[in-house]
Amino acid sequence: MTAPLINLNNDIQMPAFGLGTYLSTEFDGYKYTKFCLENGYRHIDTAYFYENEDVVGKAINDVISTGLLKREDIFVTTKLWNIHHEPELVEKACRKSLENLKLDYIDLYLMHTPIGYKYSENEELLPKDADGNFLFSDVDYLDTWKAMEKLVGPGRPVKSIGLSNFNSEQITRILENCDIKPVVNQVECNTSINQKKLIEFCKARDIVVMAYSPMTRPHYFEKDKSLPRPAILHEKVKEIGQKYNKSPGQxxxxxxxxxGTVPIPKSSNENRIVENISIFDFELSVEEMQFMDGFNTGQRTVPFNACKTHKYYMFNIEF
Ligand SMILES: NC(=O)c1ccc[n+]([C@@H]2O[C@H](COP(=O)([O-])OP(=O)(O)OC[C@H]3O[C@@H](n4cnc5c(N)ncnc54)[C@H](OP(=O)(O)O)[C@@H]3O)[C@@H](O)[C@H]2O)c1
Known part of the structure; x- marks a missing residue:
């Protein structure tokens, strides 16, 4: 199955479903990106921080070289990491991602978070002091955004730019000062934190919400039961699925x-990969949607706790 396309605010189309690749190893990143593209996926989400752009890009290029797909059939999202927020580092970081991916353009380039980390020559991705505290930078994300705007346009390396992990006030500040509007805000969105208010806020501003950790990271919950419980483990969700001949994950x-979100589940399992994208041939009823709403507690799986002291920490307001 393939996902429908949705229109972004710059008239570019994006598949309404994608593959997440965080923690996909060198082997998984290559094997399952390729498998996904061979099985209907047209949208892949990676990031400089995931250190797998090279294998993801190799899978994309290998599928293109078989003739199965053309570059323009595939939507590739990657992200500017926190150490590259200094405006003079932005284009260099983007070019490095392109070099890793071995592509000549990126479909969607996101600012991974509004928080900057200290840059060092050895490119430490998570720079920390001797006590284990993050070494932040205080670069204004607006200045980073201005540098990202310069990546877009004819002959430039990026088709669309967007945000990730931004709250409503931060989005407003970008919108009030930008030349190019973000097309997407990628945030944690799953049954435990369904982001209804942020979705409504973004929709009113023609910004698409991309749902990361959509399965509520069941592999994390397995190890730490204080984390939000994934709804796939609930008996009633299983029953709803049985009615449509679908799994709890679907x-x-x-x-x-x-x-109204674009989910990007990660899976390194061929059955689940095929299953996950096969959601465009049934519809949950109003009552079933209301039941699913009931899981919303607002608890995050990815709270970025180590960034709480930063002035741009994003999760200390309601949405
Ligand atoms: N912008 C950001 O800051 C940010 C943060 C986090 C994530 N992301 C992006 O969002 C993507 C997805 O989020 P995530 O990887 O954190 O978590 P996730 O997709 O919620 O969870 C992935 C886990 O769910 C399992 N899974 C997948 N489909 C399943 C199904 N149908 N039934 C049961 N289990 C299933 C996978 O196991 P198997 O592999 O065994 O199937 C994997 O262990 C990431 O990979 C990344 O691309 C972005």
């Missing part, structure tokens, strides 16, 4: 699609 992903 019910959750369909829910996220119906509330």
């Amino acid at each position: 019910v959750v992903l369909r829910y996220l699609y119906q509330i």
Whole structure:
């Protein structure tokens, strides 16, 4: 199955479903990106921080070289990491991502978070002091955004730019000062934190919400039961799925699609990869959507706790 396309605010189209690749190893990143593209996926989400742009890009290029797909059939999202927020580092970082991916353009380039980390020559991705505290930078994300705007345009390396992990006030500040509007805000969105208010806020401003950690990271919950409990483990979700001949995972992903987001689940399992994208041939009823809404507690799986002291920490307001 393939996902429908949705229009971004710059008239570019984006597939309404993608593959996440965080923690995809060298082997998984290559094997499963390739498998996804061979099985209907047209949208891949990676990041400089994931250190797998090279294998993801190799999979994309290998699929293109078989003739199965053309470059323009595939939507590639990658992200500017926190150490590269200094405006003079932005284009260099973007070119490095392109070099890793071995592509000549990026479809969507996101600012990974509003928070800058200290840059060092050896490119330490998570720079820390002797006590283990993050070494932040205080670069204004607006200045970073201005540098990202320069990446877009004819002959430039990026088609669309967007945000990730931004709250409503930070988005407003970007919108009030930008020349190019962000097309997307990629945030944690799953049954435990369904982001209804942020979705409404973004929709009113023609910004698409991309749902990361859509399965509520079941592999994290398995190890730490204080984390939000994934709805796929709930008996009633299983029952709802049985009604449509779908799995609990498909019910959750369909829910996220119906509330207006673009889910990007990560999977390194061929059955689940095929299953996850097969959500465009059924519809949850109003009552079932209301039942799924009931899981929303607002608890995050990815709270960025180590960044709480930064002036741009994003999760200390409601949305
Ligand atoms: N912008 C950001 O700051 C940010 C932060 C986090 C994530 N992301 C992006 O969002 C993507 C997805 O989020 P995530 O990887 O954190 O978490 P996730 O997609 O919620 O969870 C991934 C886990 O769910 C399992 N899974 C996948 N489909 C399943 C199904 N149908 N039934 C049961 N289990 C299933 C996978 O196991 P198997 O592999 O065994 O199937 C994997 O262990 C990331 O990979 C990354 O691309 C972005």
